[in-house]
Amino acid sequence: MSELNLTLKVWRQAAHDAEGEFKTYRLNGVSTEMSFLEMLDVLNEQLIAENEEPVAFDHDCREGICGMCSLMINGQAHGPDNETTTCQLHMRRFRDGDTIVIEPWRARAFPVVRDLVVDRSALDRVIAAGGYVSVNCGSAQDANALPVPKQDADKAMDAAACIGCGACVAACKNASAMLFVGAKVSQMALLPQGKPERTARVLNMVARMDAEGFGACTNTAECEAACPAAISLSNIARLNREYFKAVLTSPR
């Protein structure tokens, strides 16, 4: 275990409609065993001691699953490690004397709430448009009545692993949400339970995605590189196929 002395450039913005700016902080004696968020905790303790309001940032489970944490770290969503959320990024990844630039997600659909906190409720609204099976509680048949080929179930699970953090949107130059939408559409398209609403689901979710101000996809694959849950770009391909099929066959 060793210690790092760091320079942090952190985006500070008092409110949604306030003007923001980078502020520079020196932080010494950072243990390499710390997680990135624990490093920010230490920064906030230092700021409080100096009578400066602590940096607001979203976080909750701190074990990489809730999708609440975010942050552009030196221009990379969730920082430099592959398949890693900011809360699971550890300071051993950095070197003594490093300067680290920390920004919020930047996307039209994710307005800044304060400092590093953004509003990602657009993703919830996209799910509300159809990211589910319409089954009321109580009406399900026995769980084993409908076998699902293991390879389909595994692929559906790969897609369902999305944690809804928004890194894909933040990493994309167009702030597209295609990987997020593709993951949910794929999960449902791969499972027999999702079949009855397959057509309406993809049309409605894509329409909502566009209405929320997410951009178009150019297959640059920045989203896949940034995704902490290893959601594959093939889900976007499947989304496109589902969408074309739906457009051609839908009576609407």
Next chain:
Amino acid sequence: MSVVAESTLDAKVPSGPIEEKWEKHRFEMKLVAPNNKRKFDVIVVGTGLAGASAAASLAELGYNVTSLCIQDSPRRAHSIAAQGGINAAKNYPNDGDSVMRLFYDTVKGGDYRSREANVYRLAQVSGSIIDQCVAQGVPFAREYGGLLANRTFGGAQVSRTFYARGQTGQQLLLGAYGSLMRQVEHGKVKMFPRREMLDVVVVDGVARGVVARNLVTGEIESYAAHAVLLCTGGYGNVYYLSTNAKGCNVTAAWRAYKRGAYFANPCYTQIHPTCIPVSGDYQSKLTLMSESLRNDGRVWVSKAADETRRPRDIPEEDRDYYLERRYPAFGNMVPRDVASRAAKERCDAGYGVGTTGKAVYLDFKDAIARDGEDVIRQKYGNLFHMYQKITAEDPYHVPMRIYPAVHYTMGGLWVDYNLESTIPGLFVLGEANFSDHGANRLGASALMQGLADGYFVAPYTVGNHLASVKLPRVTTHHPAFQEAVVDARNRTEKILGVNGDRSVDSIHRQLGHIMWNYCGMSRSAEGLKDAMEQIRSLREEFWQRVKVLGTGEALNQNLEYAGRLADFLEFGELLATDALERNESCGGHFREEYQTAENEAKRDDENYCHVAAWQYNGEDAAPTRHIEPLTFETVKLTQRSYK
């Protein structure tokens, strides 16, 4: 804090044979006619498994639901972090499981401190939960034939645990969240994220709404309804370090307690045996390694107390597989409380490993030799990955180091068979209530209980309340709302007004130390009295020295945190009081004075076979300890044995 005389609580358990109670009760409960349901408003606080499933199910029935959560999205509630699985008495593997066996295992696992009728109902509806989740598109693990796979969990000798890799909680929650968002789309659920409930509003003795802080604007908002459901999780963060998400807190439950809901068995806390050990003072949380790892991992320490060799250099004959040695029948699969205490015993005796000596090995060497690395990777890949991220060690080649950590709280607001608290119209679901796990929860049972409560119990019992109690029109203009809003505002101003010199986090860490040292894996009367004294003085210090910058009229995470800590500082004392008053050891509550010759927990069924439910009597008054006697008609009370 002293204790006032006891009185007896009625859990309203239906009469008749245990197998028929729920069926009979469902028939006896009153119904709200379909076209009348839209006349009723229900508030659901929290969107974890219990909250999301209840909100979605009530909305599907036709009620108007208001749903609040503290996260930025309902999908992020802490249920999402549950790894291992969900139990159900499906008996798909044909290995002898049944509703009766799941019921029996859960009662025994809980060390005979849960309510039989509730646990039986839980086992009865467990199968329907799996059906419902599969229908939602939850991608459970499957066998090559396309049917569902199962695995074993602690405290059971059958395979009844359904799982979705190491992300079962996430997948179940996303299923419930999907159902919830579907109702949002239909306009039947009004969803309010980034809201923190600060009070329950009681009108004429009945819960009629809540007051919540809008965490973005700071505004104190009022919500009126005909019934209120608290699905606000557990209080493990009173220990500061726990496997809980940072936002988990006791505030909603504590405010309900102060408005008249009794708090049951707060001393029942679960210390999970397999967590990544503490590495330094800056540590903000502990990470669980799923109990499912004990299916293939073997727990051991060196036979020598002054061991300096690396784990791989220690030959078989010098290793002490102490769980297999002490509990040959269950081996590494003993329940959590037993495994945690055994780890503590070895470490306290000087056999602990790693730089701190506060860890034991969890070794996959034999499993990898038997099944190959690929099979182990398929089963536990994401857990091994997480371990490596945090510790920078490769568990495929070096044994994991693990140590117990606070994980789950069996105690919670007291509820009757209908999941209704002592405030009529206030229902409590999931980890926030106390009812099903007794003094120790078995692995993969939390997900089962959260979804049982939300999908299959509350939709009936809440309807019964709405149909049988006269509920005159109440709006947020009612004086009770005005009063609660003023209270909440005053409290915010009081915290901001202290303007002291200690950060919220530093005080919380200090509270955590007190709780862990005196109210953790082992407790004594002397230590508990000491803890109560220390908590009281820390609470005073909080109100004199806490430093919260900024205002109440904006997003202010430190202010939120301070409010939660203020409640933990009151609640911690109740936890210690309850532990002190329970003069026995049972499940997760281990009192040093009460143990068998083999250092196992020694229950006192004659004097403590009851639930302790605490009633708030005001700021400076002692709370009253009520009891609900526990009667065991189906399961015979015996000394728990996993040998």
